[in-house]
Amino acid sequence: MRRRHAWELLFLLALGTAQMVSDVLGWQDLKGLASATQMSPAMRVFTxxxxxxxxxxxxxxxxxxxxxxxxxxxxxxxxxxxxxxxxxxxxxxxxxxxxxxxxxxxxxxxxxxxxxxxxxxxxxxxxxxxxxxxxxxxxxxxxxxxxxxxxxxxxxxxxxxxxxx
Structure with a gap:
């Protein structure tokens, strides 16, 4: 994997999990930002x-x-x-x-x-x-x-x- 692809993958992984991770860690500002992107799910449908x-x-x-x-x-x-x-x-x-x-x-x-x-x-x-x-x-x-x-x-x-x- 080329270095650029690795960085892109890392970015997408970080963005995709940012809302869930910030929710667990109590980082409300990051959670709000991640939520605003609508690319970082925090599934709570069946809770x-x-x-x-x-x-x-x-x-x-x-x-x-x-x-x-x-x-x-x-x-x-x-x-x-x-x-x-x-x-x-x-x-x-x-x-x-x-x-x-x-x-x-x-x-x-x-x-x-x-x-x-x-x-x-x-x-x-x-x-x-x-x-x-x-x-x-x-x-x-x-x-x-x-x-x-x-x-x-x-x-x-x-x-x-x-x-x-």
Whole structure:
């Protein structure tokens, strides 16, 4: 291997592991920089966050139709497939739902989640359309049902989307 190739390999290896290594060592500045590159993963998809497992739950949205009928849509990989756009767009919506109980439990983060859901389901409502929820649906409410029997019981697992504000 030529010297230049060795340096390139070393650079890519360092960049690729920088966020994970800095997380372990507690170097927050380097972690932030590595994260900003979006080339240094720190996979935490299947881990618990503050004791809550975002991947071990079932999600649904409920509403009332204009004729008063109660409707329920289970959010599944099948219907979430209709959510268009790049991963980073879809991931924002997914995170607002999957992390919903944690976000709603934190007074500083709750407005962030509410803002994302209002945009997604009220005006302009792109996620509402992509999931096939009627534009005139009333009283949108989300439910999270943890599948583990030992899930945290202190988190809000139901909430409405306020489309009036």
């Amino acid at each position: 618990a966050h503050q004791g809550y497992e975002t991947h071990a739950a079932r999600f649904s949205v409920q509403w009332h139709s204009t004729d008063g009928q109660h409707q329920i849509l289970q959010l599944t990989p099948g219907n979430y497939r209709n959510v268009r756009g790049p991963y980073n767009r879809r991931n924002v919506y997914g995170a607002a739902l999957a992390y919903g109980p944690l976000l709603r439990n934190d007074p500083k983060l709750r407005p962030l989640q509410e803002s994302v859901l209002q945009y997604a389901f009220c005006v302009p409502g792109p996620l509402r359309r992509e999931l096939g929820i009627p534009a005139d649906a009333l009283d949108l409410q989300f439910q999270v049902r943890p599948v583990r029997h030992d899930a945290r019981s202190d988190l809000p697992l139901e909430w409405e989307v306020d489309c009036e504000h």
